[in-house]
Amino acid sequence: MTEFGRQLDIGPTDNTSDQRTPRKRLHLIPEQARSSFVPVAPARFTTRANEWDMTRISADRPRATGVPIEVTGVVQNENGTPVRKGLIEVWSANHFGRYRHAEDQSGLELDENFFGMGRVLTDNEGRYRFWTISPGAYLARPDIGRWRPKHIHLSVTGGSSRLITQMYFPDEPNNVSDPMAILMGDAFERNIGKPYDVSTRDIDQGFNFDITVGGKNATFFE
Ligand SMILES: [Fe+2]
Numbered sequence: 001m002t003e004f005g006r007q008l009d010i011g012p013t014d015n016t017s018d019q020r021t022p023r024k025r026l027h028l029i030p031e032q033a034r035s036s037f038v039p040v041a042p043a044r045f046t047t048r049a050n051e052w053d054m055t056r057i058s059a060d061r062p063r064a065t066g067v068p069i070e071v072t073g074v075v076q077n078e079n080g081t082p083v084r085k086g087l088i089e090v091w092s093a094n095h096f097g098r099y100r101h102a103e104d105q106s107g108l109e110l111d112e113n114f115f116g117m118g119r120v121l122t123d124n125e126g127r128y129r130f131w132t133i134s135p136g137a138y139l140a141r142p143d144i145g146r147w148r149p150k151h152i153h154l155s156v157t158g159g160s161s162r163l164i165t166q167m168y169f170p171d172e173p174n175n176v177s178d179p180m181a182i183l184m185g186d187a188f189e190r191n192i193g194k195p196y197d198v199s200t201r202d203i204d205q206g207f208n209f210d211i212t213v214g215g216k217n218a219t220f221f222e
Pocket residue numbers: 093148151153
C-alpha cells in the first residue's frame with residue numbers, strides 16, 4: 001500500500017489501480033512552468049484514406065476473420081456543441097481476442113489480415129464512422145479467471161486535449177464483472193454501443209456510440 005495518493009477499492013479484479021497511484025508526495029509545478037504547461041497538438045489532423053476501414057489492411061488484401069461491424073456516433077461537449085475535426089484513434093483485439101502488440105503474450109491466434117488500429121476524423125457535425133471486426137473477449141487475469149468483455153478502445157483528441165474511453169457491447173456476460181463497469185455503476189450504460197441495422201452487405205451490424213466530453217453526463221474516460 002502507498003502512503004500518499006488515492007487507492008481505488010474495487011476488489012481483487014483490478015490489477016492496475018496500485019500502479020496508477022502516485023507512490024511519492026506530489027509536488028506543485030513551478031509557477032513559470034505552469035503558465036505554459038499545455039500539451040501541444042496539431043491544429044489540423046489528417047488521416048489516410050483507408051484508415052476508417054479496419055476490416056481490411058488494404059483494398060487488395062482479404063477481409064479479416066470475424067463479424068464485420070460499423071461504429072458511428074457524435075462527439076460533443078456537455079451543451080451539445082459538436083467537436084469538429086477531432087481525431088479518433090481506435091484499437092481493439094481481433095476476432096480471437098488477441099492484440100497485435102508486444103505485450104499480448106496470450107498465445108491466441110493472430111490474424112494476418114487484421115491490424116487492429118485505425119483513425120478517423122469527426123465531421124463538421126461532430127459525427128464519426130468506422131468499420132472494424134467485432135473483437136473477441138479475452139482472459140485478462142488468468143490467475144483469478146477474470147475475462148475482459150468485448151470492447152473497443154477509443155482515443156478522442158480535440159485541440160490540446162486527449163481522452164481515452166472504451167465502447168462495450170450489449171448483453172455480454174462478462175460486462176457486469178468488468179472493473180470499469182463496477183466503477184461506473186449505472187453510468188456504465190453510456191459506454192455500451194447501441195445496435196442498429198445496417199443496409200450494406202459488407203457489414204453485419206451497426207453500433208451507435210455517442211461521446212460526451214465534460215459535464216455531468218460525460219462519457220466515462222480513463
Ligand atoms: Fe482492451
